Structure formats: structure tokens, C-alpha cells
Amino acid sequence: MPRFNARITVTLKDGVLDPQGKAIEGSLAALGHVGVNSVRQGKIFEVKLDATSKTEATKNLEAMCNDLLANTVIEDFTVEIVA
Amino acid sequence: MPRFNARITVTLKDGVLDPQGKAIEGSLAALGHVGVNSVRQGKIFEVKLDATSKTEATKNLEAMCNDLLANTVIEDFTVEIVA
Incomplete structure (x- = not known):
């Protein structure tokens, strides 16, 4: 059977609060990285x-x-076959 | 100043153990998903x-x-400007 390499990306739906992303935003600002408007974290x-x-x-x-x-209540996913 | 949407992908380097990925592999098998050879988790x-x-x-x-x-000791990252 052929073998496939796939990449699944799971991100929070728009409108769902992302406290971890907010914390990263704060940390980047504290480290002197300017110009960052928003950070949202997801999983692959x-x-x-x-x-x-x-x-x-x-x-x-x-x-x-x-x-x-x-968790399809709060997350979207995309599936991509890489190779 | 123009605004850019970027996606940063952080994955474990090859050879670094991924116990979380192993646990997911086990759970998928327990749920009856056959044919899975390996799972590695990363962040975006x-x-x-x-x-x-x-x-x-x-x-x-x-x-x-x-x-x-x-953590560049154990992780690789890629930066991609989406829009």
C-alpha cells in the first residue's frame, strides 16, 4: 500500500479567544518586537x-x-497531503 | 506601514523524541484508525x-x-508570509 505524508493544521475558529496567543503578544512586546498586531496559536x-x-x-x-x-466546536482543521 | 499576515511553523528536529506524537499514535490505533505509521506534533x-x-x-x-x-536546540522553524 502506498505511504503518504500528510500535514494536518488545527486552528482556533475566528471569534474564539486565544489567551495563549495574547500572552505571546505581550511577551514579544516586552522583548522589544514592535509592530505585532495579533498572534494566534495552533497545532500541526x-x-x-x-x-x-x-x-x-x-x-x-x-x-x-x-x-x-x-475539537470541532472551537477549532477548524485542514488536511494536506504533502507527498 | 503595510500589514502582513504570516504563518510560523515550529516542528521538532528529526531525531528528537516526541512522546506526545507517540501518545496520539496509540490513541488513533485504539480508536480503530489503521495504517498510521507515525505522528509528530508541532505548533503554528x-x-x-x-x-x-x-x-x-x-x-x-x-x-x-x-x-x-x-527552542532552536530541538526545534526547526519556517516563516511564510501569507498575505
């Missing part, structure tokens, strides 16, 4: 998986996001 | 910043990574 997962096709790989990865990797 | 930062040019924006973002956002 680099997944290597076996699947019969790229379509099946994408379908499986989306199922993983819905089951475990993302 | 979506930054909006003002800078005089794209080159200056990239330079500032790289400085932020070295100062705060990435």
Missing part, C-alpha cells in the same frame, strides 16, 4: 500513513481529526 | 504584523522565533 500534526489512494488517505485523516485531533 | 503561530517591506517582516519574524517562539 505530521502524519505518515498507508492508504490505497490519496483520496482514501484524505478521508481517513479527516476522520482522525473529527475523532481525536481537533 | 499566525502573526499579523506591520513592517515596511516583506523582507523586513520576514527578518522580524525570524528574530521572534529565535528569541521566543522556537
Whole structure:
């Protein structure tokens, strides 16, 4: 079965507060980095998986996001097959 | 000053153990997701910043990574200007 390298990106939905991002903004300012307007933090997962096709790989990865990797109430995810 | 949207990706260097990724691998298997060979977790930062040019924006973002956002002993980072 071919092996695919995928990258899943999980970010907070617009409008959801991101206290960690706010803290980073404050720290950057304290360190003298000017011009920063906003910081929002998210997660990525680099997944290597076996699947019969790229379509099946994408379908499986989306199922993983819905089951475990993302909280779809407050987070959006994107799945990208890199190679 | 123009405003840039940037995305910073921070990932563990190859060879650095990722216990969190291993735990996710185990959880995915327990949930019945077969075919997963490896999972590695990283972070992304979506930054909006003002800078005089794209080159200056990239330079500032790289400085932020070295100062705060990435631990360059064990992590790699990439900076990408999205818009």
C-alpha cells in the first residue's frame, strides 16, 4: 500500500479567544518586537500513513481529526497531503 | 506601514523524541484508525504584523522565533508570509 505524508493544521475558529496567543503578544512586546498586531496559536500534526489512494488517505485523516485531533466546536482543521 | 499576515511553523528536529506524537499514535490505533505509521506534533503561530517591506517582516519574524517562539536546540522553524 502506498505511504503518504500528510500535514494536518488545527486552528482556533475566528471569534474564539486565544489567551495563549495574547500572552505571546505581550511577551514579544516586552522583548522589544514592535509592530505585532495579533498572534494566534495552533497545532500541526505530521502524519505518515498507508492508504490505497490519496483520496482514501484524505478521508481517513479527516476522520482522525473529527475523532481525536481537533475539537470541532472551537477549532477548524485542514488536511494536506504533502507527498 | 503595510500589514502582513504570516504563518510560523515550529516542528521538532528529526531525531528528537516526541512522546506526545507517540501518545496520539496509540490513541488513533485504539480508536480503530489503521495504517498510521507515525505522528509528530508541532505548533503554528499566525502573526499579523506591520513592517515596511516583506523582507523586513520576514527578518522580524525570524528574530521572534529565535528569541521566543522556537527552542532552536530541538526545534526547526519556517516563516511564510501569507498575505
